[in-house]
Amino acid sequence: MNTVADSPQRPIDRWFAHYSGDHRNATNQLIHVICVPAILWSVIALLWCIPAPGTMFRPGFWAGLAMLASALFYYRASRALGLGMVVLFVLMGFSVRWLHDHYGTSVTLWSGIAVFVVAWIGQFVGHSKMFEGKRPSFFTDLTYLLIGPVWVLAKLYRKFGWSY
Template identity: 80%
Template sequence: MNTVAESSSSTERPIDRWFANYSGDHRNATNQLIHVICVPAILWSVVALLWCIPAPGSWFRAGFWAGLAMLATALFYYRASRSLGLGMAIAYVLMGLLTRWLHDTYGTTTLLWLGVGVFVVAWIGQFIGHSKLLEGKRPSFFTDLTYLLIGPAWVLAKLYRKLGLRY
């Protein structure tokens, strides 16, 4: 038995294993750049689309479902890494403010179509990044849907490393 491998894997956090696997499918520099742009765009578009779902009852406002999803996923990230969870919470607050402004200024229909447009264009970018022209590997979420949540944290972790911050 290799005790070094065992000890390093036993001290390694699950988020580190997720990132290692995700990074293995994202080695091409152009594909990584595409992900840095498209993953946050997809995340925002999902927030926008959820914002457009009518809120239940009269106690809740537009954005209820988006807020609920952002809270649930921020808790997922926080459990994986406190600093990533806090960073994602900040990102969600900014996305929520932008989305609320767009909704209040242009209305639900415009927000819906903008969300759909961003979603489609960003996914086209993602698949171009994974095409044989660039990465040549299928997206990670084809093996495990959890990678749909790992992508945004992976992008944020890249930013943290660039800023010299630990996650």
């Protein structure tokens, strides 16, 4: 059995090959295209609600730190996808900031929780026997929690004929 480490491809291609193997059903893929970005947004929203340390930092510090660390991971795997993820992080970060600035921490927190729960239910429905019939990839390796968003972005790149 080949593992991610056995293949001569780029690491991102190996991650995608394994992830795609667990996501062959068209309905499950569509669910992922909707739910994975929603989960990503909800995680940013939830991290936004964690109080910033000291007086030097603003709300969103932890979300910004997580987005930076993730962007570096993605950029190392693929510059084009890394830059695309930065664009998504900026857009999602601005939307969460707007929500937080206009409605406060409580609404941001509960919105994040609601989106997180509903999107994960969608993910598990997609992986149920009704559609995919396979366990989500992150059950084998937690790194796949980071691969999901960039896998969705790579699908968009391929649709537009962009290389990564």
